[in-house]
Amino acid sequence: MNWNQLISTRRLGSLPTTDGNDLYSRTQFQRDYDRIIFSSPFRRMQNKTQVFPLPGSIFVHNRLTHSLEVASVGRTLGSMLAEKLSRSGEQHPLLAELGAVVSAGCLAHDMGNPPFGHAGEEAISNYFTSGNGKDLKNLVSPAEWTDFVFFDGNANALRLLSHQFKGRRDGGFALTYTTLASIVKYPYESVGVTKPKFGFFQTEKKLYQGIASELGLNQTGTDPMKFVRHPLVYLVEAADDICYQIMDMEDAHKLKIVPYNQVIDLFRNFYDPVADKDILSKIDRNFKIVTDRNEQVSYLRASVINKLVNECLEVFEQNRTDIMAGTFQGALIKKVEGSSKTAMEAIVPLSVEKIYNDRSVVEIEMAGYKILGTLLDEFIQAVLEPKAGLSRRLLSLIPQQYRGEHQSDYEKIQSVIDFVSGMTDLFALDLYRKIKGINLPGIG
Known part of the structure; x- marks a missing residue:
């Protein structure tokens, strides 16, 4: 790998990369940072558990404050690396921007994580391995099934940042290839993983191939869908x-x-x-x-x-x-x-x-398992059988951006995971209570 190829301002999507009137106001990587920090999914992290339950009288970290602090440390690491590379004779016009790239990657690294802390990922996986979701296996391909049973927030972050949800522009956030690559800790698909960690779903498989090709991220071993990490991933991590x-x-x-x-x-x-x-x-x-x-x-x-x-x-x-x-x-x-x-x-x-x-941590994790499992069950049944029972009413609760023209059962299930994983802790809890009849709008 070489830095001339690894540092690329090529941007995902079809829109022009910059307006000529503000060519010199911000670099492309600073634009990445700004697009992330001003986004709704980023703001929602203020109401997502990091480790401890969301605070009462004592303020502890949530996903948002954690990500901001990680971005601060990442900016320092990237800037220090740029200085060392420059001193060693490395030349690239955007070398000084490594701090901005790493900082943007750090901002985004947890955006794909579901509510209820680290247990949220396990709760989604558990729904497909041990919950009612295990009966859906025959509806999808083996590769698509491993996406569900090994659900990973890192792969979900790439999807969130790059997927064209209904009503959004091509390329999702339309970030640069370098920033996108900097968050992919496990640059391979879910098929054949020895650990339940991977970097992209089947829906983003071709997209990541294109990123790897553009940046010179070579394949590793004999697996055509397993790539080497972008060097900046190590700094984000x-x-x-x-x-x-x-x-x-x-x-x-x-x-x-x-x-x-x-x-x-x-x-x-x-x-x-x-x-x-x-x-x-x-x-x-x-x-x-x-x-x-x-x-x-x-x-x-x-x-x-x-x-x-x-x-x-x-x-x-x-x-x-x-x-x-x-x-x-x-x-x-x-x-x-x-x-x-x-x-x-x-x-x-x-x-x-x-x-x-x-x-307190165990209690929030237990609650997360129950809440996320129930929401997945209700909404997946609704998208797969839209005319059955209360399906139409449940589907009306799903935001328009997740209601695309899904051709396959895999895409339908994935749309529900997109919806549920993007929820805040309190929204998920509130929706769970309403669906179960525990809370009613306007009553107590």
């Missing part, structure tokens, strides 16, 4: 890994799930007592000035994120040849060494024990 691992711990402290002293010790462990003694001394001095415990955790969290940004970029630099050859395996954050590696190895199991298995 690193920004996400850094933020959720560290920010989840800060949220856990605010919610009093993990005590102050334990969080401080976990964060300080990222620094070697000898090699980083000057930094640790600076932290101690600042703690004498900043005495509020929440502010101390925030200060230390920011310092740790900065350290991990530099270390992840160093891993990228050390492995740049393999990354550009498409042979590098794994995430950058898993390759950091020294005290950061030791500290991360302590945080991960504690997060599973204290955070992801916290009662």
Whole structure:
């Protein structure tokens, strides 16, 4: 792979890429960022669970705030890489725009995730493997079936950004090929995956082939539909890994799930007592000035994120040849060494024990399974049998953009998944209650 091909302003869709009157006001990648951040699907993430249930009196992260923070870290990673590439002799007129590309990719990386946190993906998959959806297998091809049983928010993000929903322009958000490629962590279809992760549905298969061809993302192995990652994917992934691992711990402290002293010790462990003694001394001095415990955790969290940004970029630099050859395996954050590696190895199991298995998290996940399973069941039955029972009334609740002229059962089912996965937590809960007769409009 080479940067001259990897950095492309070619834009999905048939509309002109720019208006001559504002040719110099924003670059194409800045336009990508703006199109994402001003979109309705992006705004809806403010009402989608990240890990903890949506806040009451204590504000913790939702999908929106998480994505904004990831975009901030991603912009730094992209800009630092651009500077290093320039110093090493790499030349490209848009090299300085890598920060904007990675930042846009980070903004969009979670847009395909359904409501109710990480369990939302599992709930959709579970509907087809263990719920009533398992009876639909004979209606679709084997490849289409694996799209459903391995439902993946990453593949759904690509669809959301690129699909021409009814009433929308060709190319969906009409983003650049480079920005679209930067969010595809698993550049292969669902068929034959060893893990339930993949990057594009059958509906976006040809689209991604075109992106890969344009950007020079070669096939890997003998599978014609398995491609190497775009190098910037590693930076989008690193920004996400850094933020959720560290920010989840800060949220856990605010919610009093993990005590102050334990969080401080976990964060300080990222620094070697000898090699980083000057930094640790600076932290101690600042703690004498900043005495509020929440502010101390925030200060230390920011310092740790900065350290991990530099270390992840160093891993990228050390492995740049393999990354550009498409042979590098794994995430950058898993390759950091020294005290950061030791500290991360302590945080991960504690997060599973204290955070992801916290009662409030488990309760929202259980609710998500029930709510999403019911909504999928009701609406899929309605689109497949539009004249039966209450189907016509249920179909009237589906927005026009999801009511295209679907030719196959696969497309009909996919339209319902588009609808349900785009819901906010509260909208899904409210619609579930109304369908089940628990809440009635205008009553109590």
